[in-house]
Amino acid sequence: MKSSNRANFVVLTYKMVLVILSVVLMTSSIIVLVSYSAFKEQFNSSIVYQTLSKHKAESLYYLMSQENHHFSTAFDKNYSPPGLSSTLLELSTSIRAEDARSLFGSELPGFSIYDSNIIIAGEGTNFTNFPRESAPPLDETLKERNSTTKVQQPKENNGTNAQNNNTTGGKKVFYIYHTHSWESYLPLLGLEGDPDANKAVDSKTNINIVANMLGKDLEAQGIGAEVDQTNIGQKLKEKGWNTNQSYAMSRTVIETAMTENRDLTYFIDLHRDSLRKDNTTIKINNKSYAKVVFVLGKANQNFEQNLKMAKALHEGLEKKYPGLSRGVIGKNKSSGNGVYNQDVSKNAILIEVGGVDNNFDELTNTTKALSDVISQFYWQAEKVDAPAP
Secondary structure, three states, X not given: OHHHHHHHHHXXXXXXXXXXXXXXXXXXXXXXXXXXXXXXHHOOHHHHHHHHOOOOHHHHHHHHHOOXXXXXXXXXXXXXXXXXXXXXXXXXXXXXXOOOHHHHOOOOOOXXXXXXXXXXXXXXXXXXXXXXXOOOOXXXXXXXXXXXXXXXXXXXXXXXXXXXXXOOOOOEEEEEEOOOOOEOOHHHHOOOOOOOHHHOEOOOOOOHHHHHHHHHHHHHOOOEEEEOOOOHHHHHHHHOOOHHHHHHHHHHHHHHHHHHOOXXXXXXXXXXXXXXXXXXXXXXXXXXXXXXXXXXXXXXXXXXHHHHHHHHHHHXXXXXXXXXXXXXXXXXXXXXXXXXXXXXXXXXXXXXXXXXXXXXXXXXXXXXXXXXXXXXXXXXXXXXXXXXX
């Protein structure tokens, strides 16, 4: 009898072990599935790019020199290889041993905005004057102020290039739109010098004016450009969405445009910064300009290609209009949208044009400078991509 009871006890314990193991396996599987999507977003090309871009070609030569000492002549005698542990730590957790922001940014309220990355610093650009996104209540974005300021609309042109014979042959290859279509400028609303930057919103007199000017200027350079006229605020209201869903809304606009026009290759999302005049204005050759800054989503799959375009435009502005560009800023999902719809193309960028205090003349001068550099970039890219004769 005792032997039988002992056997039953052993069988019961064995079953319990199987049940416990099954529960543990199921729980682990659920945790892996839930965390996988978050891991996918964190371990993306931008993290790999940002980590490995710090290590120059000497790192590769150093590894090769361990097998063939001839390669050791390629790097400086004082060169020290990057630490394997710190590199693996950054790749796996995004924590940078030399940067406390990467450790505390997600824990301290408001500190995550400093997790943005200055990829290329323009003149005077630092962490205190990063581009600031405005997120007014939806009702505010739908208001139209009674402005007495006359805004001159850009003149129509015949689509020919006055400087050379380059032309896209009637094809619209640039798409200019504005996710925050309500963003405006105080001087355009008759509010120049108003201390309240939040008043720089309007459903009619807004960033669309800058977009139209840039589109006409590109057309004058022989480059076909389509300028979107969508009132994003109104579209959000119709769907019952809020301003935090602006990029989801503008994505539907972009996708529709891409479906209707397969020639669209370049996408520019124009915005207005919320910073004040001293950070967004510069005088070049006695002419006042609204400064620009390029913003890239570090969590988008086309980050490296988009960066090439932004870098080329920044360098072009630095050469012809020194100080006009504030640089190139990278933002992830903790400090911004993280993608900004730039995954739709390898030639998609976001440009902040001026701030709340910039006037019409400053904006006009800047759009002409932008079109000048953009057209140079475009035609150079066309030459590179053109098939050999």
